[in-house]
Amino acid sequence: MKNIKIQATLLVFALVCATGCTKLEQDWHDKVVPETFFKSKKDVEAALFRPFTHARWYMGEDRWALQEYPADQFAISTKGRHWYNGGENERFHYHRWTPDDGWIWGTWRGTLMGVALALDTKQDLEKVDYEALALTPADKEAHINQLNTLIAFFFMRGLDYFGGMPLFESLDIEAPPRNTDQETFDHVEKLLKDALDKIPAKTAGQKEEGAISKAAVAALLARLYFNAEAYTGQARFGDAAILCQEIIDQKYGPYSLDATWYGPHSFNNDTSPEIIWSIPSELNYLQYDWFFNFFYHYNTVKNFDTEGSPWNGTHLTPSKKPDGSSYRSDFKLGSPFEKFEDADLRKRQYKYLGGDRYEGMFIVGEHLTPSGEPILGGEEYKDLPLTFIDQVARFTEVGPGKEYASISELPSTMSEGEENTGIRLVKVPIPNNADRSRRWAADNPVIRLAEIYYMLAECKFRAGDGAGAASLINAVRERNFEETDPNPVTAANLDEYRMLDEWGIEFLGEGRRRTDLIRWNKFTTETWWDHTPTSDHLKRFPIPTQAISGNNSLEQNPGYE
Incomplete structure (x- = not known):
């Protein structure tokens, strides 16, 4: 059964990622099907967390590169005879990428592969008799909605990188065209809103072990609303603020800021009260x-x-x-x-x-x-x-x-x-x-409470409450100093650049800088080291040539035709 499942997964990868087709025809041998294979809770959980291992990979490498190297905080300069890399590093720094660049192709295929893997597992678990395995209908509902949330996560990342994605809710669809930005946004929103009431909250003292909790769903929905203006042209900062305040008020679970700056990143960060969702890491096993x-x-x-x-x-x-x-x-x-x-x-x-x-x-x-x-x-x-x-x-x-x-x-x-x-x-x-x-004992934080504080701070700042925004940012900043913060945020010194500075300081290297610059309309309009303003269409990456070659129903983004 394990080999059959691996073959099916590879078929999903080949069809979704190489040819743009999402049709999956699984050939079950010896009547080993989902209804009969799962013999215990352990079998169910092993299947459930397989797509999460893809999320571990997805959080780094090409996806990180597309967020950080075109932005203002990181670079790979050519060092003598090293790192010219055919000009790849310079292309991204100068915003001269093309539909043939490998980081873009890797991100497109990785995004859709994540959706396909989660859908594949979801379709299997929907057929399993949970009660026969001493599991409850509530367990099944939570598992299915964790996978729905993971699907929403991948589609939301695709929306951020590329705009409208080819949406599919089954692995029996051939060569789907791209949906619009708004349709993709709406699909992600629906998946997250449906899941919010169906996934349990983490309990006090419970370790963060990679499962998606109620607070993680709320945080992803807040992220969606927070960046909605860049995605669809319609600002939803008010909706983001409501969710952020509810998370801080512990409506979705007992989270609090870590007392130290290193707590959310340390060897034992699975016990940090600040971590809302992380990807586990361990030496020689899912290493971060x-x-x-x-x-x-x-x-x-x-x-x-x-x-x-x-x-x-x-x-x-x-x-x-x-x-x-x-x-x-x-x-x-x-x-x-x-x-x-x-x-x-x-x-x-x-x-x-x-x-x-x-x-x-x-x-x-x-x-x-x-x-x-x-x-x-x-x-x-x-x-x-x-x-x-x-x-x-x-x-x-x-x-x-x-x-x-x-x-x-x-x-x-x-x-x-x-x-x-x-x-x-x-x-x-x-x-x-x-x-x-x-x-590699430190887990990879995907969402931490400091992000919720900063999202709410930015929403307050945009709404004219500079003092409220400053208070939230300073609540995070204060742990970074042995004595008093020498330069706290105030209503007087907080402007859009100070807000971006605070995002950049607290979340340096966490793979989000491009998104933050786009939200403030700075990504293509500002100057930084060895970089001058570029074209507005570069806020979206192109649909890769390989994707369009395998699925001619995919339309290219404007400016890349």
Whole structure:
């Protein structure tokens, strides 16, 4: 049965993702069908959570890339002979992507595959006699609606990336055309509203283990309304605010802000009261680790005192020009590291302290081993101590007989990086080899209560309640300082850019920046480091060439024809 199910899943993948067809004809052998295969609660739960493993993959890699690299906080600069990648990284930074780009194709097919996997499981579980397995009709209703919520999640992400999606509620539909933006929005809304009353709330002290709770449904519906204006042209901030306030008031379960900044991201974040929905992670099992190779220098394993072979790619966009002056006088967006207050506990150098304890979340400045020995470079700084800088430029090409006579002549662009270029984010703690069993013990937060606070704050700000908005943001900010917050949000200093700064600081690297910029109409209209305004049609990605080739009923997005 396991092999049959895998074959069926692969058929879903092939048809949905490669040819645009969603028809699934399962060939059940020896009368092993859903009605007879499920023998226990364990069998049911194993089937239920299979689509959630796809969600784990979906939360990173290409989907993260489409949210962060075209925005103002992250980049993969070309570092000498490394990372030009056929110009892919520059295309996304400069908003020059095409329907043939792999990140776009991977996201389109991954979105529809998620829907298909959830539908496949839903159709199986609908046929199961739950009472015969000592389960209740309420259990069945909750399971089916968890899958409906997962389907809504994937369709909502597709709406965010591409606009209207090809909607299907059965795996027996061939080559469906795209529905409109509004139809996709309405479909997602209906699935979530129907599920809201049918999924139980998490109880006090219950660990977050990946299942979708009542609060997660409410939070996803709030997200839908929060970004509705970008999706359909109709603002729904009032509806988002109502749901956010209800979540904060614990109508959907006992959630509260974590007392520490690291609680929602730490090794034991499954017990954090702030986590509303997360994807479990464990060493050698559903590891939340896709970023490790992309983010860190080849020799950073010596700093972590662990093993691995990182690729030295992703870094924060720079806050400083080659001459050391700040970009903040030039651009209102970007400069993510400099947006953190110096007293912010998160701004410290990342250091693992042992016993699941750590501090800071950046690799910046001198790169040292745990014993304090300098870590040496292997490219431009071969055999020299590495120092990670908040700048992008070819400093090794300055001097007598070299390319540039002085630092003042240095350009700072996507093509001008070196091996120590850019500050690196360590949002997921990495233990040393002594605690290797704790590696990747931190789950991947999908929704946390801080997001609900910030959504409600933005809704209040848009409604003219600056003081109410400031109070909500400061409730989150205060945990980031040993003493008093040196720069709290006030009604006087809160404007649209400060609001975006607060989103960018709290949720740095959590795969949402593009959506936030679009909601404020900044994604295609603003300037940041090595990026100038682009065309409005780029708020949506194109439908991939491979998708249209396999399903000629799919219409391309405007501007990409």
